[in-house]
Amino acid sequence: MFQADKxxxxxxxxxxxxxxxxxxxxxxxxLLSLQxxxxxxxxxxxxxxxxxxxxxxQVDFIQDGRRNNSGHYHIRTWGPINSAxxxxxxxxxxxxxxxxx
Numbered sequence: 001m002f003q004a005d006k007x008x009x010x011x012x013x014x015x016x017x018x019x020x021x022x023x024x025x026x027x028x029x030x031l032l033s034l035q036x037x038x039x040x041x042x043x044x045x046x047x048x049x050x051x052x053x054x055x056x057x058q059v060d061f062i063q064d065g066r067r068n069n070s071g072h073y074h075i076r077t078w079g080p081i082n083s084a085x086x087x088x089x090x091x092x093x094x095x096x097x098x099x100x101x
Contacts (some may be wrong), residue, residue: 017048018055021086060074
């Protein structure tokens with residue numbers, strides 16, 4: 001896959017999108033729950049989710065209540081990405097993303 005010492009910013013951004021898409025596809029998440037699960041800043045999460053379309057992933061926000069943030073994200077389609085591959089390589093992706101933490 002990727003070598004930990006040679007991961008560029010672009011590769012990190014790509015892996016972050018794959019990781020977040022996997023989490024969203026695996027269970028119901030909103031920004032707060034993703035923040036708790038990943039430790040990533042809210043703005044980083046928002047930017048990554050907003051950029052899912054850049055790699056073909058389509059995501060919706062399902063409103064569950066009256067408040068704007070009451071709800072969860074839902075992956076409509078992974079597009080050209082193989083979600084099974086992401087699941088298989090999840091530990092490697094996690095290690096590359098969080099090795100500096």
